[in-house]
Amino acid sequence: MRLRTLPLALVVATCTFFGFAAGPAQADDISPPGANDWTCKPSAAHPYPVVLVHGTFENMAKNWSVLSPQIKDAGYCVFALNYGNDATAHIADSAQELHTFVDSVLGATGAKKVDLVGHSQGGMMPRYYLDFLGGATKVDELVGIVPSNHGTTNPLTIPTGYAGCDACTEQMAGSPFLTHLNANGDTVPGPDYTVITTTHDEVVTPYTSAFLDGPAQRVTNVTLQDRCPLDTFEHDQSPNDPVVAQWVLNALGRSGPADPAFTPHCT
Template sequence: MRTSRLWTSSLLATLLVGLGGTLAAVPAAQADTVLPPLPTAPEGDVPGVNDWGCRPTAARPVPVVLVHGTFGDRRHLLERLSKAILATGSCLFSLDYGNRGTDDVVRAAGQLKTFVDKVRAATGAAKVSLVGHSQGGMMPRYYIKNLGGAAHVDDLVGIAPSNHGTRLIPSANPVAALVPGLICVSCNQQAWGSAFLRELNAGDETPGDVSYTQITSRYDEVVVPHTSGYLAPGPRTTNVTIQDKCRFTIAEHVLIPMDNAAIGMTLDALAHAGPADPSYQPRC
């Protein structure tokens, strides 16, 4: 039953993110959607996440903030990753933003900034590391580039990030013409060639003294092609596809945050200075 729900979520995400392909020229900032406030995680946090009394240690001095994707929330799909990060001894925090990530990405980045400021104030840490799934891997780049985040972020790990958007064919979505932008502003902004992404990716794609790790799946059915999640090569950038590490893994867009290789590469990125080691071999 759980697997069935995950695949249903995957199909929904594929359909709705694909709506963005019809409106590739939307402006970077616009009104929020017509959706009412949506529920997030009724069970609350994974135990240990959002412990505002947590203090970083000498071994793990940088708190970690998890950032969910479009239609996601601070808990679901991220439980296994949360437990793996907590097991390293890191302070771990996670937020809900943008009415399940459907609202304007610019507004969402402002919410991330506020949350990071709260984490830094509570923990006394100068910087945090950000780990995000899908939109959650891309949206923090707006915070880093435009909202002062470059001074406060150590690592950004994107798991199936929508850095350059999706090329999903609009004609495959028969409802696209009926609801353009009404239920998912951020979907439009994540379309390949959108005005938002052109602005975000103009100039230096990896600004600041931030380490960037992008983890993708060859079977991603939402961020298409999966290599659109990659960022420009550089000394602080690692781009990796999980099938190059674990040949037989079938994790796609929805399941990738739970994949052993994706979690292993994330933990490696957080364990040392710089991005994930491209030669690191995670457990498959």
């Protein structure tokens, strides 16, 4: 089905649902605040640069305008990329772009590894990089914010995919891509994994499909409302949630994934 055959209302609703807010286009080369200082050298306290990976229909400037400067202010070298035509391309191709970008960050900073923080598809796609492109030796931790690790049951992914978003159909629960990604388990040896979810997620449904199976010392699954019951942040805005930021910094600031006993300050 081609885009011109879809009712306009459906296209608009679907794009909005996946986190794309209609408005002025942002230039692809605009970095979020605090990111992409290629002269930055990691400190002994924070030896791993942080690479931010945006979600579907997003770009780095929009997705990370709030969280990027918070990570930078905490003392990290922060980098972000745009990939996959606003993350609508085939996910395996996007993972190759991440592979190239991480190598550039390691080359510029002299670091041995990076930490990855991703939103939605950006929290799931790096797993392909870890599993199939050699990324496990270059990544210390993957922090996924409402990641689509096991796909979504939301039916709006179908018309969106037919409208030219290959990544959308690949994120449907049970898709051949996700079946391949998860066939050998949710994790690979080496990196630690933190997953942050919200019960108000209307895109990755059910929200528990974001969770990863793995040993407790290497995997922490967080539901925001378990600590902050009144937190109302949903899928699109979750990277802007102050509580999410606390969980991200907790994961980045310790050996291993986020501390499951961590108690954030509820806002």
